[in-house]
Amino acid sequence: MAPSTHFKLxxxxxxxxVGLGTWRSEPGQVRQAVSFALKNGYSHIDAAxxxxxxxxxxxxxxxxxxxxxxxxxxxxxxxxxxxxxxxxLQKTLEALGTDYLDLYxxxxxxxxVPNESSALLPVxxxxxxxxxxxxxxxxxxxxxxxxxxxxxxxxxxxxxWSIPYLExxxxxxxxxxxxxxxxxxxxxxxxxxxxxxxxxxxxxxAYSPLGSEGAPLMANPAIQEIAKKNDVSAAAVLISYHxxxxxxxxxxxxxxSRIVSNSQIISLSSEDMDVLNGLAAQGKAKRINxxxxxxxxxxxxxxxx
Ligand SMILES: NC(=O)c1ccc[n+]([C@@H]2O[C@H](COP(=O)([O-])OP(=O)(O)OC[C@H]3O[C@@H](n4cnc5c(N)ncnc54)[C@H](OP(=O)(O)O)[C@@H]3O)[C@@H](O)[C@H]2O)c1
Numbered sequence: 001m002a003p004s005t006h007f008k009l010x011x012x013x014x015x016x017x018v019g020l021g022t023w024r025s026e027p028g029q030v031r032q033a034v035s036f037a038l039k040n041g042y043s044h045i046d047a048a049x050x051x052x053x054x055x056x057x058x059x060x061x062x063x064x065x066x067x068x069x070x071x072x073x074x075x076x077x078x079x080x081x082x083x084x085x086x087x088x089l090q091k092t093l094e095a096l097g098t099d100y101l102d103l104y105x106x107x108x109x110x111x112x113v114p115n116e117s118s119a120l121l122p123v124x125x126x127x128x129x130x131x132x133x134x135x136x137x138x139x140x141x142x143x144x145x146x147x148x149x150x151x152x153x154x155x156x157x158x159x160x161w162s163i164p165y166l167e168x169x170x171x172x173x174x175x176x177x178x179x180x181x182x183x184x185x186x187x188x189x190x191x192x193x194x195x196x197x198x199x200x201x202x203x204x205x206a207y208s209p210l211g212s213e214g215a216p217l218m219a220n221p222a223i224q225e226i227a228k229k230n231d232v233s234a235a236a237v238l239i240s241y242h243x244x245x246x247x248x249x250x251x252x253x254x255x256x257s258r259i260v261s262n263s264q265i266i267s268l269s270s271e272d273m274d275v276l277n278g279l280a281a282q283g284k285a286k287r288i289n290x291x292x293x294x295x296x297x298x299x300x301x302x303x304x305x
Contacts, residue, residue, distance in 0.1 A: 003243045003265045009155050009178040010201040015103070016072055017243045018263050019044030019205075021252030024213065027056045033254040034060025038071065041263050046181075046207075046250045047096065048076040048107060049088065050120060054095035061096070068098060074181075076107035076159060077144070079293070080114045080122070082135060085143035089152060104153040105181055106144060108160045110293045111135035129293040137165065138172040145175045157181070159207075163196050170200070181205040184247060185217055185238060186276040187286040194247070205248040209238050212288050222279055226272050233261065240266045241276050 006014045020037045022030055022045065030053045034045055038061065047057045054075065061071060073096065081088025093099060111132040115122045122130040141158075148156045157179030161169070166180070180197055184190060184206035197204050211217035218224075218234035227234040235251070235258070242249035243265045251262040268276070280286075 001267065003240065003267055004246075007203055007246065007248060009103075009203060010176055011155055011178060013102070013154055013178075015155075015179075015203070015248060016042070016044035017248055018042065018239070018265065019046045019072070019074065019248065019250045020259065021046050021207065021250040022053060022057055023048070023051050023252055025051070025053060025252060025254050027053050029254040031056040031060040031063065033256075033259060035063035036256050037259050037263075038064035038066045040256075040260055042259070043070060044072040044074070046074050046205075047092070049078045049081075049092050049095070050076070050107065054092055055097075058095060058097035061098075072102040073098060074103040074105065075101055076105045076181075077140070078120060079108055079110050079112040080120055082106070082111035082137075082140045085140065085147055086152075089147055093152070100151070101153045103155045103157060103179060104144065104147065105157045105159045105179065106137070106140055106161075108291075108293065109137050109158070109165045111140070112293060131293050137169060141169055141173060141177075145173075148175055155179070157202070159205075163193055166196065166200070166202075176200060177202050179203050179205055179248070181207055181250075183208050183287060183289050184242065185209050185211065186223070186241060186279045187211075187217065187220075187284050188288075189277055189280050191277070194245075198246075203248060205250060206242040207250050208288055209242060209249050209251050210235055211238075220284075222275065226268075226275065230266060230268070230272070232266055235262060236264065236266055237268070237272075237276075240268055241273070244268045244273055245277075 020042050075092045077088045113130045113132050117123045124130050144156045155178040157177040159181035223234045227237045253259050
């Protein structure tokens with residue numbers, strides 16, 4: 001069976017299975033990458049205020065000439081805007097040059113309090129991040145539900161939420177998150193999180209599918225063996241793994257040939273999927289994204305899954 005090109009969100013809307021990542025895509029490069037991707041088969045762009053390049057992403061969208069309604073645009077509420085979701089959203093809409101988003105995510109279940117050290121990545125005098133540990137994530141979600149009900153975004157979701165955090169959110173949500181965007185790859189498959197999200201109608205999205213900067217997971221011998229067997233690149237195996245698993249995947253590239261090849265999803269056999277699904281359990285578990293504010297977010301449990 002051919003792999004899915006789209007998945008359905010819990011509010012009935014469709015989301016393209018592959019989206020172009022834009023983290024660390026420099027201004028000066030990302031405009032061309034976004035425009036090229038949209039002219040060459042992509043219809044889904046993953047952006048965020050903290051990436052500092054939403055203005056250029058917006059320019060790339062315009063350059064492409066593709067009508068807005070044919071593009072699925074995701075962005076994320078940055079941690080320093082958790083107490084004012086409408087304001088954070090407005091900044092993103094203005095930078096991207098659009099009046100609505102297809103999907104808006106809470107970037108991390110953490111509120112950072114801006115201070116004189118930085119507006120976006122504030123630190124305390126001792127160098128730790130200025131996290132507001134008393135902040136209730138249910139309040140952030142309530143504000144997300146408000147912008148959703150006001151029609152400014154077509155779907156809302158979360159990113160970097162582990163099961164304990166989702167369990168807390170579930171106690172009060174009136175809108176079920178459409179998506180949870182998390183680090184996912186064969187070395188961090190998060191099987192328990194996937195089961196939980198499946199049961200609750202939340203679609204997972206895979207970030208850092210290649211292992212982030214420099215695509216280090218491509219060098220893994222087990223991945224290379226499956227790539228050789230299927231006569232494709234290691235990148236194709238790592239990216240296709242997610243779509244075969246019913247998960248959206250967000251590979252980032254600013255190089256035209258890679259942008260094209262990264263969108264070509266292959267069908268993986270159940271034997272290959274079993275190998276990929278089992279690698280982490282053989283002592284190869286690995287988490288790549290561990291930000292300074294990533295304390296106590298359920299990450300430890302993720303390693304065990
Ligand atoms: N929600 C979150 O907290 C969160 C966190 C991390 C990422 N994300 C999202 O997920 C996206 C993807 O994750 P990521 O950017 O961390 O990393 P990634 O997509 O796993 O890897 C990107 C790296 O791989 C290289 N690359 C891409 N395609 C390749 C190919 N076919 N062959 C060899 N190298 C290749 C890229 O270089 P070139 O650009 O030079 O090709 C870049 O160095 C992000 O851009 C962002 O949109 C979200």
